[in-house]
Amino acid sequence: MLSAAGLGAEEEAAYRLLIRTTEAEPDALADQLGVPAEVARQALGSLLAKGLARTVPGDPGRFTAVAPDVALAARLHRRQAEIDRARHAMEQLTGEYLAHARRREAAQLIEVITSRTALREQLRLLQDGARHEVLSLCRAGHVAMTSQENTEELAALRRGVGFRVIYEETLLEEPGMLVNLADGITLGEQARALPALPVRMIIADGELGVLPLIQHTDGLTQLTAALIRPSSLLDALKALFESLWERATPVSLTNPGSPLDADHLYLLSLLLAGVPDKSIATQLKISHRTVQRRIAYLMERAGAQTRMQLAWHAARENWL
Incomplete structure (x- = not known):
């Protein structure tokens, strides 16, 4: 979990154990971690170098942990700065790559x-x-x-x-x-x-x-x-x-804000789209008289005398 702060697995295990035990000697640490003494000593030396551990005053053979909010915060901040710089460099390189790719692959x-x-x-x-x-x-x-x-x-x-x-x-x-x-x-x-x-x-x-x-x-x-x-x-x-x-x-069959059913709404849509009455009747397999009757119903409901007035009313009342 602390790899983002630059710690390896043995270092992290040793650091966590130091935090729990307050103080520890390399041999005791090795016993509790279940690793050879040399591995424990290397881990403690690394923690010491990275500022995550220090020796106990008056007893250089014993080690204690440095508080995580002090030791890790600075390391994570430096890592974040490195990541930000790397991301900026990546964006610059990506821009260059795309520019060259476009020229190379324009065809x-x-x-x-x-x-x-x-x-x-x-x-x-x-x-x-x-x-x-x-x-x-x-x-x-x-x-x-x-x-x-x-x-x-x-x-x-x-x-x-x-x-x-x-x-x-x-x-x-x-x-x-x-x-x-x-x-x-x-x-x-x-x-x-x-x-x-x-x-x-x-x-x-x-x-x-x-x-x-x-x-x-x-x-x-x-x-x-x-x-x-x-x-x-x-x-x-x-x-x-x-x-x-x-x-x-718009050409619609339904509209939540419209008072018209699907047949009349579709017919109105087609009329406003400019489809002739005859074409509507032929394609929908209804009589020309039925088309005329439905148009008359729409005009009556809109209080319109002409189809232009019908279109204006339909737009104003959001029928479509």
């Missing part, structure tokens, strides 16, 4: 992916390996796989990984999207929508991102994407996501 900060198969596999590995949170910008027109094919997100949500996803409005009009979106929200996904997104990307745990470098591809254009590791570029992409998140419209 490894960004890896170019040039096939849909490789991109699809990377997206799956990224979500499978996520531990805390995944950020995603989802534009219309899939590049590697559709939202319905992305079963890795649902698996990650089930094991407790957080997802914050911003959808482009026109993506929500694609067949099957609204049901898929509701499944994700039910499992804990936080979803929002914007009329348009500048890029599509995904970032896992703030440490690894994937960004398609060509937004629209045809049969003649080769897909190119970047796998981005911790860097200023990744920091900029995270900042972009947070900026867009603040402006985006």
Whole structure:
């Protein structure tokens, strides 16, 4: 226990025994410790040199302990000062190492992916390996796989990984999207929508991102994407996501502060996200008349004459 103060096992045992016996001779100490007399003498000599023991006045063959708060405090203080200096040196060396490593390994900060198969596999590995949170910008027109094919997100949500996803409005009009979106929200996904997104990307745990470098591809254009590791570029992409998140419209199924049930809340979210009535009816497999009836109910409850007034009331009353 006293190794931090620079004591070996025999020294610590001898020091503890001296404290309990007040005074002791080397041979008696050796008997009580169960060690050879020479080992006891060496331990006492070491304690004497380190200021943890002294000889009894008038009897140099007997030893007594120096009070621990006097002897050990100074040694521990010196050790702490040494540790602080070592930690400072370590931090300086770490800074130098990282600076040289970045220059040496700059090419490894960004890896170019040039096939849909490789991109699809990377997206799956990224979500499978996520531990805390995944950020995603989802534009219309899939590049590697559709939202319905992305079963890795649902698996990650089930094991407790957080997802914050911003959808482009026109993506929500694609067949099957609204049901898929509701499944994700039910499992804990936080979803929002914007009329348009500048890029599509995904970032896992703030440490690894994937960004398609060509937004629209045809049969003649080769897909190119970047796998981005911790860097200023990744920091900029995270900042972009947070900026867009603040402006985006929430898409919800539940809200503790809302008086609406799940069906009406989801419908209101989709309306405010800009999804057309017809698309809502088709994807949710309900009649257009049912959609109109639910919208009428929302407007009546809000005391609104127009959908703009409905949106204003919903924002003011925190319905979403």
